[in-house]
Amino acid sequence: MRQRQHEAVPTPRADVQAQAQRWVVKIGSSLLTNDGTGLDLAWIARWMEQIRHLHRAGKEVVLVSSGAVSAGTALLGWSQRPGDLASRQAAASVGQSALIHHYEKILQQVARPEDPPLHCGQVLLTHDELRNRKRYLNARNILRVLLDRNVLPVVNENDAISYRPIQLGDNDTLAAMVCNLLDADLLVLLTDQDGLFSADPRRDPDACFLAEVTAGDPRLEAIAGGGGSGVGTGGMLAKVKAAARAARSGTATVIAHGRHPDILPELVEGKAIGTFFRVRRPVLKARKRWLSDHLRxxxxxxxxxxxxxxxxxxxxxxxxxxxxxxxxxxxxxxxxxxxxxxxxxxxxxxxxxxxxxxxxxxxxxxxxxxxxxxxxxxxx
Missing domain, CATH: 2.30.130.10 (PUA domain)
Structure with missing residues (x-):
């Protein structure tokens, strides 16, 4: 099992990004879709190209993808994202198959002749899977096998069967839990904002960009405060909390704008893009991480x-x-x-x-x- 010890002197950001071997990349609904309805296939192609780049660099990648409800909304001919749970579940059921189809198809389209085979593997999780110890370990084993077989796991909450009392809530949280499952080295949360600011830059012209912070710093939750884009379920506060959760396994986090050109290759090069959450807390043992990861x-x-x-x-x-x-x-x-x-x-x-x-x-x-x-x- 991969286990990391807490470092008294944190490794510089550039080194953490360049040396990270196992990446968890989360792409939010606001990036994947056109105003919440339908999929933005042009940008999906760019992200698939970038994930191919990571694989060529010898990295392991897990993709945590939102977008199923929005994709299903468009396919069902609805003008807006449904408000009631049953309709959202129906949209997710239709949209999830379309989402994984496009990922697999585009992943092959952007391949180079010299690239080794790389396919997508769909993994749908619920809170029941992650709160039950045996199912939790089974989910970890499945993800490990997929990575060992050079497969890109595409993880999402199983929205078609999850109901509100047991929902994971947002894919930022899910991505952090995947980091804890796999002892990931780096969590990248791609969003429609440049990173974390001292205040909401959409409302406060004096807001300052925070290039580097410490995961778990309680002041950050007060700073993040506000809501999200209105398309997905997670705002900046959810991302800050996800960074703190991921830090339990020693995973550093970057929150960055997903439509920054070549965002993933530039992070591999160690460039300072987005907000970097350094880890300065003791790393919990695997069983304690599982206990602490229970949302309810x-x-x-x-x-x-x-x-x-x-x-x-x-x-x-x-x-x-x-x-x-x-x-x-x-x-x-x-x-x-x-x-x-x-x-x-x-x-x-x-x-x-x-x-x-x-x-x-x-x-x-x-x-x-x-x-x-x-x-x-x-x-x-």
Whole structure:
């Protein structure tokens, strides 16, 4: 397994980009489509040429692609992107097949005679796949096999079957989760903006461009604040959060304008285009990344002060005696959040007991619990 250690002195940006071996490139809906309806095939051809360039340079590339709903909207003859979930799912079902067809066709059209075979492989994910440990590992194995076989994985959320309570939400988040799956070296988020500014440049003429920042810096979320283009689901805030999420596996991030000429080849050359998010935080181990990547948990345990200290300072298992309250519904083996009494999340872990059992044992002493062989004293 590829594992990176946290570096005390960050590697210069140019070196990170040039040396990055495994790339995750996300292209947003606002770039892929013509005003949200139909696909911009001319620009898709340019990006496929650039991905071919990366492959010639010996890089591995995973493409995270939006655009299925917009493509389906055009094919179904609708004048605008549908607002209700069922219609969006129908559009995604129609549009996803068109999207992967065009990627494969154009990828072959832009090939040079000396290029080795390179094909697209479609990978559609949902939150269910990524929150279940076995499915998560299976998704990782599939992506690794595709890369090993010189295939370009084209990843998207499975919008046709995802429903709002379990949706990943946006492909910026999905791209970051793919980075954590694969220990990617570089995440490139291509958008319709030049990068991150100190304020929204569309509203504030004094906004300053931020060329290099630190992933996970809490000030960045306040800066990113505003919404997106109106075509996709992710704005600049989602991209800043994605950079912080990707940093958990040591992945640096670039947010750049996708229609900058030869954006990907120039990044390989180490050029300073867009905003670079350096990594200056400890790299989480693979299992902890999986735990932290869960966007939603079915329930929470509210802890007393002693249990909070034990988790924070000693990393011990959580004992039932330290639980004050149970929120939500969950079953043994589910991931739950451990929270302080003020609601702050302290930790996450896999629960050993159903929520119904947890509620039954609250307020009982350890001696009383030991009389019941069906109850584990250590719950997380």
């Amino acid at each position: 948990v079915p329930g929470s345990l509210i802890l007393d002060d002693g249990a909070v200290r034990a988790l924070r300072e000693k990393g011990r298992s959580l004992l039932s005696v330290g639980v004050l309250r149970v929120e939500g519904e969950f079953h043994r083996g589910d991931l739950v959040a451990c929270r302080a009494q003020d609601g702050r999340e302290i930790a996450r872990g896999l629960i050993d007991l159903d929520a119904s059992v947890m509620r039954r044992i609250l307020g009982h002493s350890r001696a009383e619990l030991e009389q019941d062989p069906t109850i584990a004293d250590s719950v997380v």
